[in-house]
């Protein structure tokens with residue numbers, strides 16, 4: 525073991541010469557001091573928290589409760605009945621006729637989210653919300669704190685100060701990836717589990733490749749073909765070999781994750797990307813066309829960011845009008861984004877605020893002769909601070925698949941639900957509870 529560690533240290537040193545090292549550092553953190561908190565059945569439990577009559581019943585939170593409404597969160601009781609998130613309401617009711625469908629309340633989930641994050645910040649300033657129901661607490665620089673005690677107290681505080689129905693699973697490990705893994709594996713053991721150098725091999729030996737958050741079916745197959753058949757074998761596989769199996773530096777990051785190193789930021793040459801389009805006199809007669817174009821520009825940037833695994837922290841928007849005037853906007857956000865929906869929502873909400881404040885009339889109108897969306901201030905997801913998370917991965921995989929299909933069959937063949945201009949569908953996006961547009965101020 526000692527030999528292995530010294531090898532990794534040398535390896536880490538060599539790597540650090542070539543890359544920009546950020547606060548994650550490439551050093552081995554063998555002490556389990558990173559906590560990953562995952563709220564259980566979050567939306568459904570928020571509803572059971574507020575509506576007492578829903579407790580101990582199978583509950584399905586839906587974006588809308590029509591026959592074909594999509595169930596986005598299930599209470600524990602509903603999961604026990606065999607229901608799965610993503611089902612249509614009619615299918616779910618067929619399996620579980622006493623299911624109680626409840627329309628989603630994004631504002632409610634955000635409210636509880638803020639309260640939960642504030643509980644965590646009582647213990648440590650280094651709290652990173654990862655999604656509406658997940659957060660990381662990094663106790664690395666809090667030598668006096670006992671991570672296990674902090675975890676137990678946070679679980680109790682959320683129950684006593686935020687809501688007695690809001691349970692969570694906490695994983696503790698030397699890095700964020702393993703802490704996430706511990707939170708998943710610990711769900712059935714009282715929602716508390718620690719992964720440390722002492723037990724990691726034992727934990728990994730009980731898992732399949734697909735049990736690792738971020739390893740999908742394709743990658744599991746590729747690893748197996750290369751004779752890396754289990755997470756344990758992956759942990760002891762030389763990093764360069766993993767790199768060749770993954771056909772990318774990701775392989776090395778996987779080695780890091782399974783060997784207690786936090787993944788780090790790598791410099792890249794991209795400083796900004798923009799998507800711009802002129803609009804002919806004929807085309808700009810139709811506001812629908814202009815709306816579509818706005819979406820296309822955002823999707824173009826999304827596609828390029830997905831391709832490069834970038835997330836942006838600054839966004840710009842410009843509209844030029846036939847009378848030679850223009851409207852410009854640029855803003856910075858605290859949590860990096862990559863997807864077109866977030867870009868559109870943020871730009872539009874700023875436009876709406878401007879319109880309301882100045883009574884300017886619509887900014888996006890039929891006089892626009894050129895439209896431009898720009899993104900910059902990138903962070904690289906593969907290496908971003910605490911980047912490897914199920915929700916992000918799944919979303920990224922979905923986006924990638926969509927772009928591949930579009931490339932193959934043409935962009936009109938596949939349209940995401942949200943691309944249809946239907947208020948109900950747009951609501952879906954909010955319903956999934958992104959924390960992207962919560963700023964630091966929201967937690968005060």
Ligand SMILES: [Mg+2]
Nearest residue numbers: 562563564657
């Ligand atoms: Mg959860």
